[in-house]
Amino acid sequence: MITAMILAGGSGSRVGAGRPKQFVEILGKPVLAYTIELYQKNPQVDAIEIVCHADWIHYLETIIENYRLSKVKWITHGGETFQESVINGVNYLKDKLDNNDMVMIHYGAAPFTSQHIISDGIRVCKEHGISVSCTPCFQLLGSNDENRESKTWIDRDKQVQICCPQSFRYGYLLDIYHRAEEKGLLDVIEPHTTSLMYALGDTIYQSYGDQTNIKITTKEDLELFEGYALLRQSRQEEQGG
Template sequence: MIVAAGRGTRVGAGRAKQYLPLAGEPMLRHAVRAFLGHPGIAGVRVVIHADDRAVYDTAVAGLDLAGPVTGGAERQDSVRAGLESLVEFAPTEVLIHDAARPLVEPALIDRCLAALKQHAAVLPVLAVADSLKRLDGDSVACDIDRAGLYRAQTPQGFRFATILDAHRRAAGGHHTDDASVAAAAGIAVHTVAGSERAFKVTTAEDLARAGRELGAGMADIRVGQGFDVHAFEAGDRVYLCGVEIPHEAALKGHSDADVGLHALTDALLGAIGDGDIGSHFLPSDPQWRGVASDRFLRHAGERVRAAGARITAVDVTLICEAPKVGPHREAMRARIADILGLEVGRVSVKATTTERLGFTGRREGIAAQALATVAFDGPAR
């Protein structure tokens, strides 16, 4: 559960900071994607301000999320509303994260989930390194011993029933985080090592730092390519990039022979060095006979996320004399975007002919080539 109902006025941008652009995308999107792409997370729900639904929908377009929940006047109210909304799913555990911490590394999520196997409440912390002073106006009143002092971070992890009960009992209080709510209910809070990258964006300087951190993490950009060919056989339709198109013939293949999605699947797997479509889905296996190829592409997208990367752009070129691709191009882009959880603007579909040369020119089949770009925002998993 990601808490994004605050106003974030200290950034000084005139709007809620979680929707400000960070490396070309809303800050909230970075936080959401960190959890959606983690194999230990079953689902993500965001708690938003009542006035933010339109900007929220734009920020998370194309991502596979549960519907948002409207928060309350205080953070504690918002978290409780979010927890109540999860009751219908009966989760055993929940991670609660602040949207203002967009740079969540997979390893931090790993540590929280691992600790939840043994403990009812988990808090990531970092030791205070700076000397601490208590001020009286502009003057130093006294030193404060930093020994034993730590900075609390999110995500904070809990057994779901335990933290829900604690929040219900703490209604109307003013706790600053969920670990405090748990502690007030007598729940022992276990700590794990936090991450310097998981800092909270509060000021314009923090936002600039997040951009620099994210830019450094995006330096590891990889590109994969794919190529596929399918011959025509008797039939009355073809499947191209997830779209059914009436045609005078069908494409021959073990699955639905979607040459575009097959090429793109190989491109994604190639970008992370994870074999090819045949190594994940054996052509000799009868369970894949006639299956829709969106299953192959979705699997490749999941493999990219499991590797600690995210898809930044995909490009498919269909090579054929017929059918005409132009009338279906936007439907193809939308379908690929939906399968991979991408914005449509990150998907390109093109078509060309071979000027009637070769097997495609003789209308014996269709070829496709694809490129996929992925970025590792942190260490590869």
């Protein structure tokens, strides 16, 4: 069984939209609806879990009904931090999934992801029990030092940008958080599952990613997605005509 765990628990204050970024409407449709539809449409995905900000669960239920998102089987509350939201989502599935089932973690405000990215994540995870969508660094990289100075060149060919989905065999995902808790890492490590893996010495297996696979973080990202959605809408109308 393959389950997408979509994280929609954040406040998204940096976009300045007066509401969490995953609930901002683009062309009259919430960003989160676009993201859920990625997994709704993928034939390999069996179920969807939404980890949602408590204040927005009723609105989420309206989205699910309006857009006929039938694969959404479970909704659970987000936490105070990103890491707590992931842990809530992981723990909520304990009596619902087997250890060999797959969980694909995806950000609610990451609607640019393609079916190619999702399918390759599934392929690599089936082979290794873990996959992360990774994109090469195409821009030049340098250090971010004090006083807006940069003094050190960084070899971009030795770096990757980590995106979503981040896919795991469910039993392995539980083990990551169990070991991280035992070592006291949950409160001191950058709040992402992959960051915990690096701290634990685990290996990340890369699946396909590209430059369009970004997470909406700023107002400018919202504008980018609006253009992307308009382009996609235009192409669909041309094909339909």
